[in-house]
Amino acid sequence: MRIKTLVILIILLIASNLSSYWWPVEPQDKQHGINATLGEWRVGHFHAGVDINESLDSIYCPATSIVDTTELKHNWIGKFRYIHVILLEFPHDTTLLPGDNIGYITGSHLHFRERSSDTMHWDNSDALNPLFHGTLTPYVDSTNPHIDSVKFYRQASDSLMTGILDNRVDILSVAGDTRTDTAGHSAGHNVSVYRIGYEIKNILGSVVKDYWERIRFDTILDPSNSSQLNLTYGSGSSRTHFRYWVTNDPFNDTTNLRNWYWNTKHRADSSGVSFPDSVDADSIEVAQFKDGHYWVKIFAYDIRVNADSESIMVRIDNFPPANDVGHFCHN
Ligand SMILES: [Zn+2]
Numbered sequence: 001m002r003i004k005t006l007v008i009l010i011i012l013l014i015a016s017n018l019s020s021y022w023w024p025v026e027p028q029d030k031q032h033g034i035n036a037t038l039g040e041w042r043v044g045h046f047h048a049g050v051d052i053n054e055s056l057d058s059i060y061c062p063a064t065s066i067v068d069t070t071e072l073k074h075n076w077i078g079k080f081r082y083i084h085v086i087l088l089e090f091p092h093d094t095t096l097l098p099g100d101n102i103g104y105i106t107g108s109h110l111h112f113r114e115r116s117s118d119t120m121h122w123d124n125s126d127a128l129n130p131l132f133h134g135t136l137t138p139y140v141d142s143t144n145p146h147i148d149s150v151k152f153y154r155q156a157s158d159s160l161m162t163g164i165l166d167n168r169v170d171i172l173s174v175a176g177d178t179r180t181d182t183a184g185h186s187a188g189h190n191v192s193v194y195r196i197g198y199e200i201k202n203i204l205g206s207v208v209k210d211y212w213e214r215i216r217f218d219t220i221l222d223p224s225n226s227s228q229l230n231l232t233y234g235s236g237s238s239r240t241h242f243r244y245w246v247t248n249d250p251f252n253d254t255t256n257l258r259n260w261y262w263n264t265k266h267r268a269d270s271s272g273v274s275f276p277d278s279v280d281a282d283s284i285e286v287a288q289f290k291d292g293h294y295w296v297k298i299f300a301y302d303i304r305v306n307a308d309s310e311s312i313m314v315r316i317d318n319f320p321p322a323n324d325v326g327h328f329c330h331n
Contacts, residue, residue: 020137021063022098024082024112025054025105028062031138033185035109037177037303038129039217040192041229041237047192048127048223049081049113050136053185058104059085062136066118067094077102078118083111116219127220129194131303145177145193145300147310155247155261158235164317167280168261171198171247172234175300175308190240192217194303198246200262201295201311208289211299214249214260221251231258246298264289265318284319291317 022028033053040047065078069092075081077096087103096102114135115125130136152161155168176190197213215232222228231250234243249260260277267281268274268288281287297311 020134024059024062031183035187037191041233044226046220046223052110055108061096061100065096081113141181141304143180144306144308145302147300147308148174150312164315166318173298177302193300196244196300198298203293264316289316
């Protein structure tokens, strides 16, 4: 009996940490369509919330929230921000409960944003992903995202590499998600994937470079950071077309590690010493990727772990063949 009580207590503790909340439109206990996801490309910034596909409708408090009248002017109530709406007036410190009417949508959708706490500044706060398990509830999704293309560029440049890869390479992958869920909601267009990454396999299918995934939209600390935006998305991206720089590390805390690459010339001795990505092999004997053919495999996921993958064969050529030595001595 005691153990049972303890188990129930632990389950309750875990559940309360998830801090799930209702939808801000009616019916609040049913899923609604999502037209745009966190992290999508926008002109000069990341999309900082989700777009809920309801027009000219009333909106309702999703979780207990306390009104701050200064924040209310900027469309924040508690942890949530509502855009394309007119919010009702409430006195400072009013406690709003789930289900309370708080305003209405003035356009074709509700832009809904969440931040990590009630007490952060409204003007430059982090943006959380409201589609996590245990946040906006219920939310199911069983359709796969799609990978449309994979291309290679010389690191930090716009020059396309075709055929043979060498030195430092950027991988650009076009991907997206049409967001048609089991409830029949459709975004009607392409939205962003939740995360995307790559790994390298040899011709026999063994992984020779571990999966690298740095584009992942759990939270965006600074949605207006255009430098991070341009390290995440290649030029030609739009609000419905997403070109991801999967080799970059745009959210790294250390700024000069953000513009990253796949070093096809990476040094890897058999000694077991691990060298940073930036260290080049000076001969084929100590190269991680001996000259030859490899598979580049891209993985894209939505937030409910539906996935797509795409494998592209490439040829790496960093070192002159050994039989080239003395080539000019032939008569
Ligand atoms: Zn929006």
